[in-house]
Amino acid sequence: MGMVNKLEAGIDEAGRGPVIGPMVIAIVGWSNSEAEGIGVKDSKQLTPSGRSRLYRLIVSKAPCVRHIVVEPGEIDEYVNRGLLNELEANKMSELIKSCSGITRVYVDSPDPDPNRFKEFINVKGVELIVLNHADETIPLVSAASIVAKVIRDTIINKLKETYGDFGSGYPSDPRTISALRKWINNGTLPPIVRRSWRTVRRMSNMRLF
Numbered sequence: 001m002g003m004v005n006k007l008e009a010g011i012d013e014a015g016r017g018p019v020i021g022p023m024v025i026a027i028v029g030w031s032n033s034e035a036e037g038i039g040v041k042d043s044k045q046l047t048p049s050g051r052s053r054l055y056r057l058i059v060s061k062a063p064c065v066r067h068i069v070v071e072p073g074e075i076d077e078y079v080n081r082g083l084l085n086e087l088e089a090n091k092m093s094e095l096i097k098s099c100s101g102i103t104r105v106y107v108d109s110p111d112p113d114p115n116r117f118k119e120f121i122n123v124k125g126v127e128l129i130v131l132n133h134a135d136e137t138i139p140l141v142s143a144a145s146i147v148a149k150v151i152r153d154t155i156i157n158k159l160k161e162t163y164g165d166f167g168s169g170y171p172s173d174p175r176t177i178s179a180l181r182k183w184i185n186n187g188t189l190p191p192i193v194r195r196s197w198r199t200v201r202r203m204s205n206m207r208l209f
Contacts, residue, residue: 007063007101008032010140011092012108014043014148016084019197020169020176021156022069025088026148027095028140029064029102035139043135043142043149055150058143064099067151072194079196085111089120096123103127106141108134159192171199 009029016023028035038057046054059065068091078087088110096105104127111117114130121128134141156169167175177199183189184203193200 012145018169030062
């Protein structure tokens with residue numbers, strides 16, 4: 001792998017918004033032209049089978065593919081302090097450091113102000129290009145979004161084997177709300193739920209309906 005010392009990388013997350021389940025952040029170190037060459041696109045525009053196919057290609061071809069799973073308890077801890085963006089940036093910094101030889105990293109910013117988010121990423125000697133909607137325009141970020149999404153979906157499917165079908169885990173999903181209502185009314189809110197989310201706080205205050 002002689003190209004390893006000239007690596008670019010893309011970083012993205014899956015599962016920042018759901019009320020149930022972890023957030024997964026992924027990095028893909030490769031090159032934009034090679035990522036584009038296998039047909040990557042934003043994971044939201046792909047079918048689950050399309051994501052799985054591309055995921056296998058990315059993992060088999062890219063010199064560096066890593067991810068971090070951020071559990072609901074850790075997310076709650078930071079959300080309660082108003083530091084969710086800092087948490088995400090800390091994990092991204094870890095991922096960048098885990099891929100040796102990266103010279104440039106494209107980051108999908110969760111903050112509407114990419115420059116503000118960039119300040120939270122603590123890495124030296126790497127060119128950081130932080131953009132909104134980078135998963136739609138930068139092939140390496142699209143590749144990272146595919147990796148993060150496939151890994152998170154796998155985790156969610158496993159959790160459903162234990163906790164039953166709670167839908168997508170997003171507050172807009174009636175199946176998710178139904179599962180939350182049942183757990184809250186039974187007093188058995190499992191650790192896969194983000195207690196800091198407004199949805200949970202509101203439902204807990206309106207208990208027994």
